[in-house]
Amino acid sequence: MPETSKLLHGKIELVSGPFLDASRRFLAHPNVAALYPEYLITLHCIVRSSVPVMQAALDRAEAMADSDPVAEGLTAYLERHIDEERGHDRWLLEDLERLGVPPGAVLARVPSPAVAALVGSQYYWVLHYHPVALLGYLAVAEGYPAAPSLIEDLISRTGYPRECFRMLAEHAELDPHHRDELDQLLDSLPLTEDLETLLGLSAMSTVGFMAHCIREVLEAAAS
Amino acid sequence: MGVDQELVKLSALLADVNKRKAFNLNAEQTMKQENIDASMIPAGLIDVLKGLSLSELGTVSSANVRLRGKLTAAELLQIVQFPV
Numbered sequence: 001m002p003e004t005s006k007l008l009h010g011k012i013e014l015v016s017g018p019f020l021d022a023s024r025r026f027l028a029h030p031n032v033a034a035l036y037p038e039y040l041i042t043l044h045c046i047v048r049s050s051v052p053v054m055q056a057a058l059d060r061a062e063a064m065a066d067s068d069p070v071a072e073g074l075t076a077y078l079e080r081h082i083d084e085e086r087g088h089d090r091w092l093l094e095d096l097e098r099l100g101v102p103p104g105a106v107l108a109r110v111p112s113p114a115v116a117a118l119v120g121s122q123y124y125w126v127l128h129y130h131p132v133a134l135l136g137y138l139a140v141a142e143g144y145p146a147a148p149s150l151i152e153d154l155i156s157r158t159g160y161p162r163e164c165f166r167m168l169a170e171h172a173e174l175d176p177h178h179r180d181e182l183d184q185l186l187d188s189l190p191l192t193e194d195l196e197t198l199l200g201l202s203a204m205s206t207v208g209f210m211a212h213c214i215r216e217v218l219e220a221a222a223s
Numbered sequence: 224m225g226v227d228q229e230l231v232k233l234s235a236l237l238a239d240v241n242k243r244k245a246f247n248l249n250a251e252q253t254m255k256q257e258n259i260d261a262s263m264i265p266a267g268l269i270d271v272l273k274g275l276s277l278s279e280l281g282t283v284s285s286a287n288v289r290l291r292g293k294l295t296a297a298e299l300l301q302i303v304q305f306p307v
Contacts (some may be wrong), residue, residue: 010271010293011279017289023303050307063254085307147300171306184288197276204282210305 004191004199005183008139011200022214025129029152033158035221037099040092043167045111048089049119054082057131058173062087070132073189077181078131081138084178091167098164112216125202132195136202138182140210145175152195229263230290237272237284247277265292 029035058078064071093103118137125133146168155162162169191199236242236257249280250273254261268290275283283290292295294302
């Protein structure tokens with residue numbers, strides 16, 4: 001059997017067609033300058049839940065750790081990763097403010113059902129089954145960072161200053177390291193077949209919800 | 224027969240719960256029974272499918288997406304990510 005991380009990336013890529021299609025539509029859009037702030041607002045809706053959902057997973061993992069070696073294996077990783085991810089929602093608000101979108105307008109936007117499903121499904125699995133589910137979500141979100149060339153293309157095509165792309169640029173640099181760290185953790189955990197399935201379901205549903213989120217960005221900019 | 228036709232047949236196989244169960248037990252034999260030319264399927268895709276549990280196969284089927292193998296280097300450069 002392939003390593004857990006290799007198989008998980010295979011599962012992610014197996015269902016990645018719609019995500020790739022939506023990404024291409026975004027990148028090829030004639031008015032990508034109008035899409036970019038919408039994309040950042042959607043991203044903020046997601047990212048402001050990152051630390052809270054990881055904290056929920058950490059709390060669950062700590063509560064289970066005495067009798068569950070997988071939960072025990074999660075705790076140090078989540079403690080460290082929460083610190084690494086803290087404050088990234090502020091980067092987004094700053095990027096948006098430089099684009100002329102005030103923080104109040106971002107926070108007033110009602111998060112879409114796709115965003116709620118993306119993050120909410122993680123809370124469900126974490127709180128009502130096993131916190132390792134969150135690694136499936138992180139494997140997607142951190143496993144395929146925006147390429148530096150994509151960011152340069154967006155800077156050029158939108159005409160926005162480089163300072164409006166801090167969130168993407170920082171993650172393009174940080175996430176390859178985060179991906180490797182996560183893959184090492186995945187391959188070290190004593191996962192049962194059920195937990196391997198949970199990881200796959202979490203990751204594959206994350207891909208589907210993210211594709212939906214990009215389609216919503218495309219539609220919002222068209223309306 | 225082209226790759227698209229083989230993928231359509233594979234998707235149809237996975238859409239049937241009984242065939243999905245059979246695939247989960249013996250992928251090669253089930254594909255053979257459905258006249259799927261596995262040599263036409265993109266590299267690595269069958270290996271991933273064989274690594275899925277029955278409930279993951281159900282999720283893949285209900286997602287109703289065109290199945291695919293690994294993302295190419297060029298495709299990886301086109302992903303508009305939601306980095307958390």
